[in-house]
Amino acid sequence: MQQSCLCLFDVDRTLTGQQDLGAPQCPVNQVLSGIKDTAYSGGDLTLSQVGQSMAGTFCTQCYVGIVTAGDASGANSQERAALVQRLASRGKLLSQEWSGPSAAGQPRRACKASDVFQSTLVAGCLDGTKQEAAKALLTMLSMRGIGILPSNVWLFDDRADNIHPFQGSGMNARQISCASRDHRMGTGVCGATNQEIQEQPGVKLCGREDELVV
Template sequence: NRSIFCLRAHQNMALLIAAAAFALPLPSPEVNTIAKEVKSPWAAEPASACLCVFDVDRTLTGKQAAAGCPANAVVHEAYDSAYGGGPLTLSALAQDMKSTFCASCFTGIISTGDASGHGSQERAILLTMLSGNSLRSFGGGAPVASALAWADGIKEKTPLIIGQKEGTKQEAVARILQWYAAGAGSRRAVTINPENVYFFDDKGVNVAPFAASPYNARQVSCATRDREHIGIGYCGAEANEVKAERGVFLCGKPPLREGTSTSATSLAAVRHESQPPTKSASQAVDPTGHACLSSACTQVLTLEADGHSCAARIAWLVKFRELQKVRACDAVAREYPLVCGPCGGGGPTSSRPPAALQPQRLAPTAAIAPAFLWAAPTTQPIQGACRTRSNSRARHFDVWAQRTPEDCKARCDENPKCIGIEFGKMAAFTRCELVTEPVERIEEQQGFICLMKVPNP
């Protein structure tokens, strides 16, 4: 009991220091959550509904204690395990979220990493930064401790998704929208239109796939890029990179998809579908020729989209949101384009990406042999953890949430310093370590493998 008390005291001290440094609301004595009551940011039904979703590593955080990032804030008492580990370092955006248009939006997180794991100080501080009273944050009205759960990319609906495989974050947005739409306790249910979703990530590989989705996305940390880890940010996102601009944007490149620029003021005028529309002649849509009545739509009506058929979702919007049927069809097609897309206003091709994004059919080419192969570092007839000559663990960068050895190898290929991997499975968790110095021997451990890169002869 004494050791648990000391652990909680140490972790709470870190949060108290962070709260004092950034004038944040103080957390409760709980270690793994911030159990404070979040007041609802509105007294009645909101007039708008937008969602800002953020990556964690090198977006809300920066390289740990980097000297070249003067706007970042180092919280020495909190640990960040990403990319080798070090003191938690908050990016300029994380400290100044209230100055962006996202202050009037709901928020969410989609991360490939695990934000330093269950009960970490990093998770608690990030929730504090995103749950300020002037932010709509997570809907308000319910204690954060009971309303929010961090979940990996394949489990329950939640606004805090971790372990989402790179290049698939656009697929996780629907779970966040469904969490808000469901409501819980005193937290009001709210429907957020896909075109009012804005995603921010430092990696282009996570932003580009949004071009074939109905959501908006922007790459951040464009001014500072990591020279050791190719393809990632350095100081993290800045507040001026968070723009209410519809489309998909990569650093220094033409838009992959461009839409209407939306100011924070105009967002307040956007009506969301949880508000019954006024019955005016200007809102009526002529159903003649609409895709909702097409044979292509009829063929997908019985297909299941996240637990309910396209037809059931359309009927629900008509009955409980009082939408005209063709508007309900459009809404369902936008939310589930890969299943119910043919029922949208764009007809059978509405679920397909623009022509410029269609994959090109290339002439077959001869297979290119890989430059490296993967092999055990020694002739020992065992497998286990990597060990160096000094009888210690190999120097490495911890990388969590890689689900398979192949994913771990791919992460190693992205790092020019990586010469091998240690991959292990512990109960329901997996651990991937990128090895950066020679391995002399293997220490036998069940569930672990140690592999090194060797030139392909």
């Protein structure tokens, strides 16, 4: 890819899977014993295939970041450190500092396009407002001399309510963890697989062969 691009990832059930759930249900996931993940019912941090490494995906050529409704177990957590280490090892991560409403443990809120985050690691954006965080990140990157077209931005997230709002934004969003779903919660189970990290344009939900309108 010649133009600069940006890959943004949700955390819970995207970069991570359900805590403590490895083989046989999630055979490619990695349970990190002793590192706590406080999301949902809690447990040991369990990384999805993508959470372990983006190797082999187009995102290794891109700037990378996180936009999550949660707080990745809070400021200075071992979970945050583990996620940052793995993102930085494959993609272009500008900073290991966190920004966003819950950067230091504050309550989550709706993110706005007018927000100017200090890094591409954004915690605490209410579900349904992640597209506004993505717009804010494009502004922040532009201020740093990094121009990225909206059409070269991708969000990967397990929840449909974070994918739908990207319609009409000019950016791309793809639902992941399609093969492993908790239909009661509307979330993924095992998280993102490398096969799901596709460069294809559009806004796409699990089980839909047709692309939603961008």
